[in-house]
Amino acid sequence: MDFLKHQITGLEYSDPEIFKKEIEYIFNKTWQYFCQVSELSEAGSYITATLGTEPIIILKASDGKLRAFHNVCPHRGARMLLGSGTCKGIVCPYHSWSFTENGTLNHIPKRQRFGDIDVESLNLRPASVDTWRGLVFASPILDIEPLASRRICSAPAPRRAAGECRG
Template sequence: MDNAALNKLVDALRDGCDRSFSDARAMPPGVYTSADFLALEEQHIFAREWQCLGRASALKAPGDYLTARIGAQPVVVLRDEQMQLKAMSNVCLHRMSVLLEGRGNVRRVICPYHGWNYAFDGALKGAPMMDRQPGFCKEQYRLPAVRCEEWQGWIYVTLDPAAPPVQEQLAGLTTLIEAYGMSDYIETFYEEHVWDTNWKILAENFMESYHLPMLHRATVGPHSKLEEMECPPGHAAFNYHWITKEASLPIGNAHPDNTRLTGHWRKTTALLAIYPTHLVTLTPGYFWYLALQPQGVGQVQIRFGGGLAPEFIADPEANKHMVTLKKLLDEVNAEDRRGVEAVFRGVHAPLAKPGHLSHLERPNYDFARYLAGKLQSH
């Protein structure tokens, strides 16, 4: 796609976002299929925004680490000896090999290529045989630090030194969901998957519950009352909507020992989309989440995890609740995967054309406006 075509696509996205919500339409197909549009997103969104890498409780002991890629930059987040979270470049300062893979525990960060090794603060501690090079000075080497903050028990990182603190950006959301006590929810499973769809199609699927009765008719659909759903206007860094329901699982409602939530909140599920890629279903009894990383326009890596509120963890039936929750979420995910992969096939069609959004797709409208706003500097 040449520059003129890319500009035309960005203009089409902006033009759609200039419509009032009552006349809003889905985003243009090229937003999902263009590699050049993804390159713009990498430059203006992924290189600058705060992104969630998972639960802080996954790093329990000194040396526990997890790895990720923020745009083109591999990063590692670990617990240091003082139990502080530290994030840094995950690329060796010698010949630029990636250092660590996946998740695990180390006593020192050791390069698998030549054995250069680093302390938890990024300082170079060992470089085999380099003392023979007079120009080499070990003390001059330190892995570049990456900004890392914790919010509500989540690990967030950004490559932008000027980005406002994540606590500040999500202050409005903190207030909205305070009574749930999400910081204390316990992760009971974590997996990684790759689906054949564009990252935004999956994000949008999570943001709207209009599809629940149809796509999830074999699982959670029958328990979802669309007429009672609330989709308020979104905020600059997130959108959300509420569902008040008799849950399909007992853990979907507040545990009898839960004194934090009162009235209808004991049966209210919050669906949170924290831009650009952190998606959380927060119920009074459990939570689950997706954290997305695009792999080209046609694939998305998914960090998928979830668990229980502290009262259900303390319950004698905790293990049974965990198994029940995971079984349901696996079924729901399988339905979502079929849905979002079908949309990705569809957006390539020559006759594909975006239609009007329903009143239940307000979060999708706000997401499109977020994207258009971030890409305006092109």
């Protein structure tokens, strides 16, 4: 095999058109590694990252489940949380709107200032989150194909051939 023929050039790393296609077809539409499960060990712990062009929060809720949201306030588009840490709820730094660990709008300070707004439409936009072997994966898409359907069986070949990885 001629390895030089298939070598990746610097162009693949820096071409804006290639990057645009990678964002469109890969990073904004697929499962991406996010963190280790151990990094979200206690209720209220969170980590933020950008998947493709989408800022995402993963939060460990008080029921022990991981929840993922787009890290964008539905009111003015501000980033809700930065980096990682723990929180009792999610509060927007712009107008201090607060959201529950389920992403539901919880409180609007000085509500009368905002006039007639549809509160039901102002929840955080959910994203997808799943775990596999101690790793956390996320996708900006809510209704993405389950991560389990994409898992590769790691059993030795004789056990795979015997059907160990099916179902």
